[in-house]
Amino acid sequence: MAVRVVRRTTEAAAKASATRFGDALEKTLGSEGGASLLLIDLDNLMVLNQDGGRAVGDKAIDVATKVLAAAGKAEGWTFGRIGGDEFALLAPGVPLESAFLRAARLREELAAALRKAVPSRFTATATIGVANAPRDAKTAEQLMRKADLALYAAKEQGGNAVGLPPGEDMVLKSSYYSSAQLGRLRSLAERLKKKEAVLLREGLDDLLRKYERA
Template sequence: MATMAPAAATDRTVFLAGLDGQLHAGSAALALALTDLDDFAAINRARGREAGDAVLTAWDRVLRANIPRGGSVARLGGDEFAVVLPGTSAENAVVLLEELRRHLAGMTVEGVADAVSVSVGIAANPPHGTTAGELYRAAGEALMRAKRHGRDRVAMYVEEKMVLKSNYYSKANLERLAKLSSASDRTEASLLREALDDLLDKHKDAL
């Protein structure tokens, strides 16, 4: 039986612009989940591109068939999917995505002998951010934590107090960071998270 092609990828810039519109300048409650299929590159190498496409299609179907009315799903490229859940708290999003994660783990995907797992990161407005960029970075950080802690799990963003120590950063760099924070109206922690997100994205294939 032929396998349907996986959903086409959505441009990330277009996705974030649409998400910003749904947030209504931070006044609308909304949860964002970022999902990443575990060991997807290994599935493609071991089973072939057709098996990889079957996995993408299976996860896309699970998401679209089970999210509440008003929610939306977008494939952002590769095996990264975003789920937007208007009017949903981070806690309720965790419950929903945990249910879907378990459902995928129990499925049989054509051409793939082993169970397929997915890692998920979740952030919401409130309290994790009021713009699309802030929510995307927070959900991405939660996703990386899910990966680091063993994969096949759902993690919610947790704000961690970032303490800068002079033995980690030079005085000159701390001063430059403070100036950038003042000039951009962003906190130093937010700027450092963005830099870390960019670094992790650059080396995503190694994670």
């Protein structure tokens, strides 16, 4: 039975997208390698619709859809709209930390695009919840629930943020590296065409070898 991912929407296109995404999620988790799941929710959409009119809210949704679909295509991830203002990206074989860091950049990309799309008197941002299988969950339903909890936790902190499932004990590199260092790491990874996580492992191996010989 396909995992239920349809949220708060009656739009046929969104329902079809959610169904396709649910099928892809179950298929991916049925294979080896695991996956990370990003759930994305637009902040303040109700305010946009009420104070700016439905056209403003629809514009925000359209812009977010384009940004997220493009990101999914670039990364080779599966994209789906699973609700009125909720979206999902499925990243096969991507560990939690790598998914979190990409989500952090994606949040910035969304904020920049939304800032251009809506009138300046409004604030339009997005919140993202990230979870990983098998780290946080074993089944598609569990993974959706964990990512949803991560999203809710970030919303509780004011939104416009990236959250992890409650109780996640991973120490993210963004917690102890400066933004300048992360920027240099990202540039180096792009230049060498390597993943950031690979470069970090190389650096850690060098550090361990240095002090193990001491």
